[in-house]
Amino acid sequence: MSYKWLKFFIMWLPVIVVGLWEYVRHVFLLPFISMELGNFLAPALVFLITLTLTRGLFAKLEQMQEALQRERLSKASFQQREQLARELHDGISQSLFLLSVKLDRLEHTELNDEARETTEQIRKTVKHVYEDVRQSIANLQSPAVVVDDSWLNAIHSAASDLLQNSGVHVQLDWQLPEGVLTNKQxxxxxxxxxxxxxxxxxYAQATEVQVICHQLDDDGNFDCEIRDNGVGAESSEIEAKDRYGIRMMKDRAEQMDWSFYITSAKGEGTRIRIMSGGDKNE
Structure with missing residues (x-):
């Protein structure tokens, strides 16, 4: 029942019920029901009907309040993301661009072979970091997630971007029902x-990625895996200090009290697993 109809019934239904009750009582039930009992039953009927309708109204108001709260959180999150994206663009991104320009000028000067090789390595590093910053800015400027449908659409969008940019096919096996995860999760x-x-x-040089997520129990715990068929990496490479993406994923999982596992080997691809409510020592 809609909010409009609930208000209508709360306003008019008690009046109609009292009128009908008094009519039926005086016309048909007067020989069977005393005046005292009739006077007691009239407010009792109104109270029961009003209570039934107001429960529905309060439930509808709670839903509207929750939707409004989600919208406020989404707006605040989006504003923070926009601000951070501007700071990245105005700060790091422009600094990297200027550094790239200076490297171009440096290449036109007379350098020995070792210096040229070092300059080229610096250029590759700057380009790599610049691409990461641009990707981070794009991610921050994407709409904030507040509902399950748009959230899943964002996963599909990331899979589509991976296919267009690298030709990697993503197989999405999503079995998390709506409402299992909170907005923060x-x-x-x-x-x-x-x-x-x-x-x-x-890094992976993969042709296929699988994203598999399913619910573990009725408490809302889940298990999510991302597997690829790429070249893989040794544990020392995964744990290297410059693997900021892996550190970021691990930190996010730890902040949510999730278990985070990553396994990889040369020629065997990489598997990332995130679990909530799982065994931390698994």
């Missing part, structure tokens, strides 16, 4: 999945 899990797909594009 949706945002953090989406960020981890997007970062994992970005790492596939940059």
């Amino acid at each position: 949706m945002v953090e899990l989406q960020a981890i999945i997007r970062e994992a797909l970005m790492n596939v594009r940059k």
